[in-house]
Amino acid sequence: MKLFCQLCLCFLTSVSAFSQQTKKKYLSGTGKDHTVLWDFYCTEGRKSGQWTKLPVPSQWETHGFGNYNYGHDKVKYKEQGQYRTTFATEPAWKGKHVFIVFEGSMTDTRVLVNGKQAGDIHQGGFYRFKYDITDLLKPNGQNLLEVTVDKQSANKSVNKAENGDFWIFGGIFRPVYLEIMPETYIDRLAVNAAADGAFEIDVYTRNIKGGEIIDGRIQKLNGQTVGKVFRTSVQMAEEFQKLSAKFADPLKWSAESPNLYQAVINVKDKNGTVLHQVKQKFGFRTIEVRKNDGLYLNGARIILKGVNRHSFWPESGRTLSRNVHMLDVNAIKDMNMNAVRMSHYPPDQEFLDMCDSVGLYVLDELTGWQASYDTIVGRKLVKELVVRDVNHPSVLFWDNGNEGGFNRGLDNDYRLYDPQNRTVLHPWEKFNNTNTRHYPDYNYVANILPKDPDGGVFFPTEFMHGLYDGGAGAGLEDFWNAMLKYKANAGGFIWVLGDEALIRTDKNNAYDADGNHAPDGIVGPHREKEASYYTIKEIWSPIYINQQSINTSFDGKVAVENRYSFVNLNACTFKWKLVKFPGAASKNTSAITTITGKPLPLSLAPGKKGTLNLKLPANWINNDALYLTAYDVHKKEVFTWSWPITAPAKIIKASTPWVKMPVIGSENAEEVIINANLIKYHFNKSTGYLTKVVKPNVTVSLSGGPALAGVKTHLKSFRYKQEDGSQIVEADYDGDADLQVRWTFAWGKPVQLQYTYKQNGDVDFHGISFNYPEGKVTGVKWLGRGPYKVWKNRLRGQQFGVWYKNYNNGITGEKWEYPEFKGYHQEVNWITIENKEAPFTVYSGDKNIFVQLYKQDRANATLDRVEPPMPTGDISFLQGISAIGTKFQEAKDLGPQSQKNKLTGEAISGTLWFQF
Template structure:
């Protein structure tokens, strides 16, 4: 290939051109995305709706349109149908003197293309890559043209199938990205490759066709608003060549980074005799990426820490045929979680997604397809070129990834630099390559011990999010450890979404192929799971310490963990709030005063700031602190109780004075009955348990306790006595593996109170007491505590103290998608109202840090993995002092960090108190 290198600066002044610039025209033969399609004629050779000519929307995946057969990559028997596409179009007569290319953005998998019965070129192999054919000489102008595409789902190249269709993801078929004609003058700019550095050094490779001696290539830079930046570069062509390099130096460019995604436009022109022949506009950003061996990854001289996620290009009704709205939704979900990076797993995405990463701001790892198997060298070389040629100018891309988890063809590693003037580093996700250890799913000890190694750590997959496991669980511990290691560059969680397909052959049910696709932080339609908010808090670029409310002047300690942003760019406000009382028909909180805080703090720094609360701040129940970024998006909102649990309990209980009617009791065989205000409490004298409660509405869904959670116990004594003031005390004492004393207090004019204490030794998944409720009768709950999502021992962040309410659901995380889940552990209980179809009741506590166990989550229907199914007590309504952690797909909880360990008993007596209002 001929190539002209222009190393010196060739600057020209601004010049006037009488003729208007000629830009390429894109003529879409298909639609542009999943929501805007064009019907083509279609014939499917096997499977659903096969053997007949009909129509299909293009772009699309044909399975999602009801053709062929579905396959997940792990399926041993693969569908091998072909899709025959036919489309008629007209070529405008004015194109007869133009260069015309037929462009496909993506076809699964092999594509044979004909125009008017003639082959457009060689069969293309490889699903996720842009390819094109010159078709000027095949077209009939001002007449009907016929485009025929034969798409083979299974490739004739076995290595393509190995790399693309044997992986841990859905394998579809079809023309799934747009198809268009690119109309250009005969002399044209085919493409450019830009290398724009943070110091202002600028280089551009301009790839041209059919230029002539005397032609001129010029490059003008501008802001996206059109303001000129620097002086233009130009080169006079004396001898035609395939590519030209122009270089220059620009003073003080505004740099690109994910927090300030500043972009420029390069207008590249070919001029002939003072007339512009062709113009190509290319967005880019000035930025420098460095991998400093045994140190870290630097962007624009700043050491970065990646907070990222793996993203499949996926939508349930359309497979990998997406839209700008889907891309934007996914990026904004990442931004909402305070992420700054995304890995393209395991193939290059739509070009539009990368455009949005450039303009909104995300670091990107762009990946050649390969999942434990790789492309052969001949086809791989073609696809590496197609990948880099399409994506080279995106400033968001930090690294190229050559396959995944052993799917590396080492022969291709040096090919990336052939097409990338930035010479971005190539990584091998899962392995240690180019001095970057990308270890997948590291346990806590691996991260801890890696601090002794010299290589940079960047986990391209971490904390597997199967069902409700992983992701947020253990992230707090792991992230603290990652931040302590100066050579750690962060990582990418697996994965953003549950990859669930709407199956046309199964009554439009959502299929995640068992536990293979249920890995998301969000569901298939982007339903947010509990870990979403945990990640948001742990990865908040503003870290904050809970204020000390014992001091006169309340101070917040802030840490700025942004890479480039001073906290002066952010907005901070506070609210003093009161919580609605139990029984009131209000949820949330009630603001009583508010204010703002200004904080100037450089990245990486800590500082203390006085809040300036109003004098009545001690009257409030809690303090809320809200941080928003420069775009006005919430970074995170923290809520800290000011009033103690006991104070909140007293405020609620003072409103519950009952009629001071007498309290009566009776005893018959094996039961003891207490009646107060028309409510009947029946105790089993053989077990010591409160067996049932009945009020005027009927039997309440509550009883059979208290039992000590997870412990076998034997009733030592059961007794009852009357008090001098007309009350009754019922007391049960238990021995066995642990001790438990339960004392029910019936007092005139007061709700019944349970005082209990227990002593346990050793480690356990949970500690506390439980009762039974009839799940079939439960309709919902309303409570003051942390919510609205359930928690695990190693996922306590991401919830907020407020009054919450949710209706009963039987969600199985990752299989059904109504969130937040109703069942599970709920942290920091103050009071709860349990709504039931027969009779509801309320419960209050004065003990801090108590967990409410609401029922037991059902097991997954498709598979059972113990790591993501933590144990629950025998009873299904628990008041617990400790709860179980959750593991992830590949490991149980224990190896994931301190918060993931089983609970260790303090060998001291635990005291609790609960009040029950069976109204």
């Protein structure tokens, strides 16, 4: 009987506690994929002047209302949206407080309940705000909710701060819900949990009568209690109650080990009855900015490998979903990044929850794009920002605006609501012992910064601007290597994660990135991966391997550096495999694995360098390539490195399957024709160029070469002759450079082309080119690095293998078809051009040949910096290629890899074989 009573008491206590938790009732949907229709009226623009329906949450422009605006537009539209919906008062709300909460509404928002205004008009579009509507509710029946939203604020400073270099939308774009609280309740919590186990929590209560007890306990997320219960008595005069405790050896939170706990806080009456209970996730961690030294977390130096992130989806603007947040978080982590900056406004709460859970360092930002809020409005918005986000361990810094949009009078407001007293940043300037300079050039990072005695803890909050295909991964390796040498380096944030290209409902659902203002992403608008994605993944790998190639003397040992802050490499795993590739004639593109293995275990502390012994078999040299994959402590792939083994010249070329026939040469007044293996090769005698290839049933339109790429030359001599049963065609050129060409046509063998050129000067590219009609190309298959195109300053990240892609006219930042067909391709051993005539294959005899496939034709007006010169030929075989610049910097300002190719007149030779 005693046991039964105890169980009943326990049950009643748990029910009491559960019943006193905050209740949430959604009046809207929860995101773009779950909405609720409200009545809606738009005052201007499209579909205006009539009551209709609109999903909530949403941006009204994406549903055909009003007008679109980008922040740079000189004319700003000022339509107003009027919303109506109803909700019922529930009996269980009697004696409780009811709040209506808006997670985000653009921009000025007036809320009426049953015809009465709930509170002051809220100004500022990206912030959570709420009103106590208890006294406005009907005791029974339906309540009318009316919301008026002005796209442009009545406050000029709000418009200046929020009308930045991004799309400007209108509407209730985040969820709306009711919070139902007991009479005495906990309004909010502010946690300060240090790495040494010291724990403090500020508990803000309301309607305290006096004599209440506040207690708390810490749990792991599985519900297991850690340590003892801690408590304090409530004093009515105090705004909040501070609870303290000390925990021995807590699991610390970091991006590498995102250990989370949960604080369970109760406010109880004198008799011990729970009046209200709140649960709050948090992490034990300590962040320090050490002047002219670096950034430290939990006593260890950390380097921020970050990206700026807009909250954006093409069909729904800033109304997102859990799936979109997961796409972004997974992409960021997969690129081996550990940090994200909220540009230029606070994100959805759910995104920060994910950053806490998976481990991402966050810069949380008050909007202020080159202009600031005034102090009256700004003070309110700082409070809303910090109060909402203060307990996220992922948040390391508060950004007080962006690029001059700093109201310096607000700098000290953040600490009013943040017991952790996080450092406040001014992104773009030196402030609070940090240097967040935007878009430094390579000279600043490599030469000026190291000589500055007060350079500050350096982490540019924007760098490597990713407009179109420039920046992001292009130039990153040189910048990163220079940054790592700086004593107070703390990393940086690439601009930007995704192309902010909106699907315009007023333009036949065409993508619109506002010209060259918003296509800056590492991924496309629907998170299509671009080439820089993989470059960053390799350069920012915490397991860093710089092995460029292997040869016959390779001993199976690879130099490795542990760039983690907390993880020993013995907690990670490695696997290797040796493979053989199918030939060019095979329809298969998959490598055949011959043997797999694991390296010897390696214990390597964070920041240390060592050697990984792959323990390869003795016959490893008999394979085509070696792959090495590293996995982190969570068994997720960090990166896969690949190295070719078989030299290009040793790759077997397909023989010509014809009966033996003599190779014959003939000529007329205009051309030389070589008949070899029942194929005729036509050469123009005035240019020396191949003009076409005629097979028994089809003509292949390869022509116009070999021409020296980017150089004006003149035919000096042209001849053909027979030599040992083969036909030889030779051409010599002079002019701005010298070129010697030798074609060899032999029975049963592919056609051999040998060429040598001598060229002087600094050039964007060098090699030879041919022409082939783009309209006839259907696809390409090749053995080399792929599947994405490369630039001279973006060679990392591509895997060696056999790749195939159909022809497309994808244009980075304009037409999102990936991988793009056109551009430079790296380390090509052979390539097959599939076409509407007859496919042909070209083999290279040299190791580091680049193949250029055509040139992108950009539709939008842009900048030469991100459209570097390329050969005029359609298909080029090159020993050197061009680098690409960024929106703000010429390629020459991005470091050693971004310089032009320096040619000194020494002979450069190459060999190609053509199989038609």
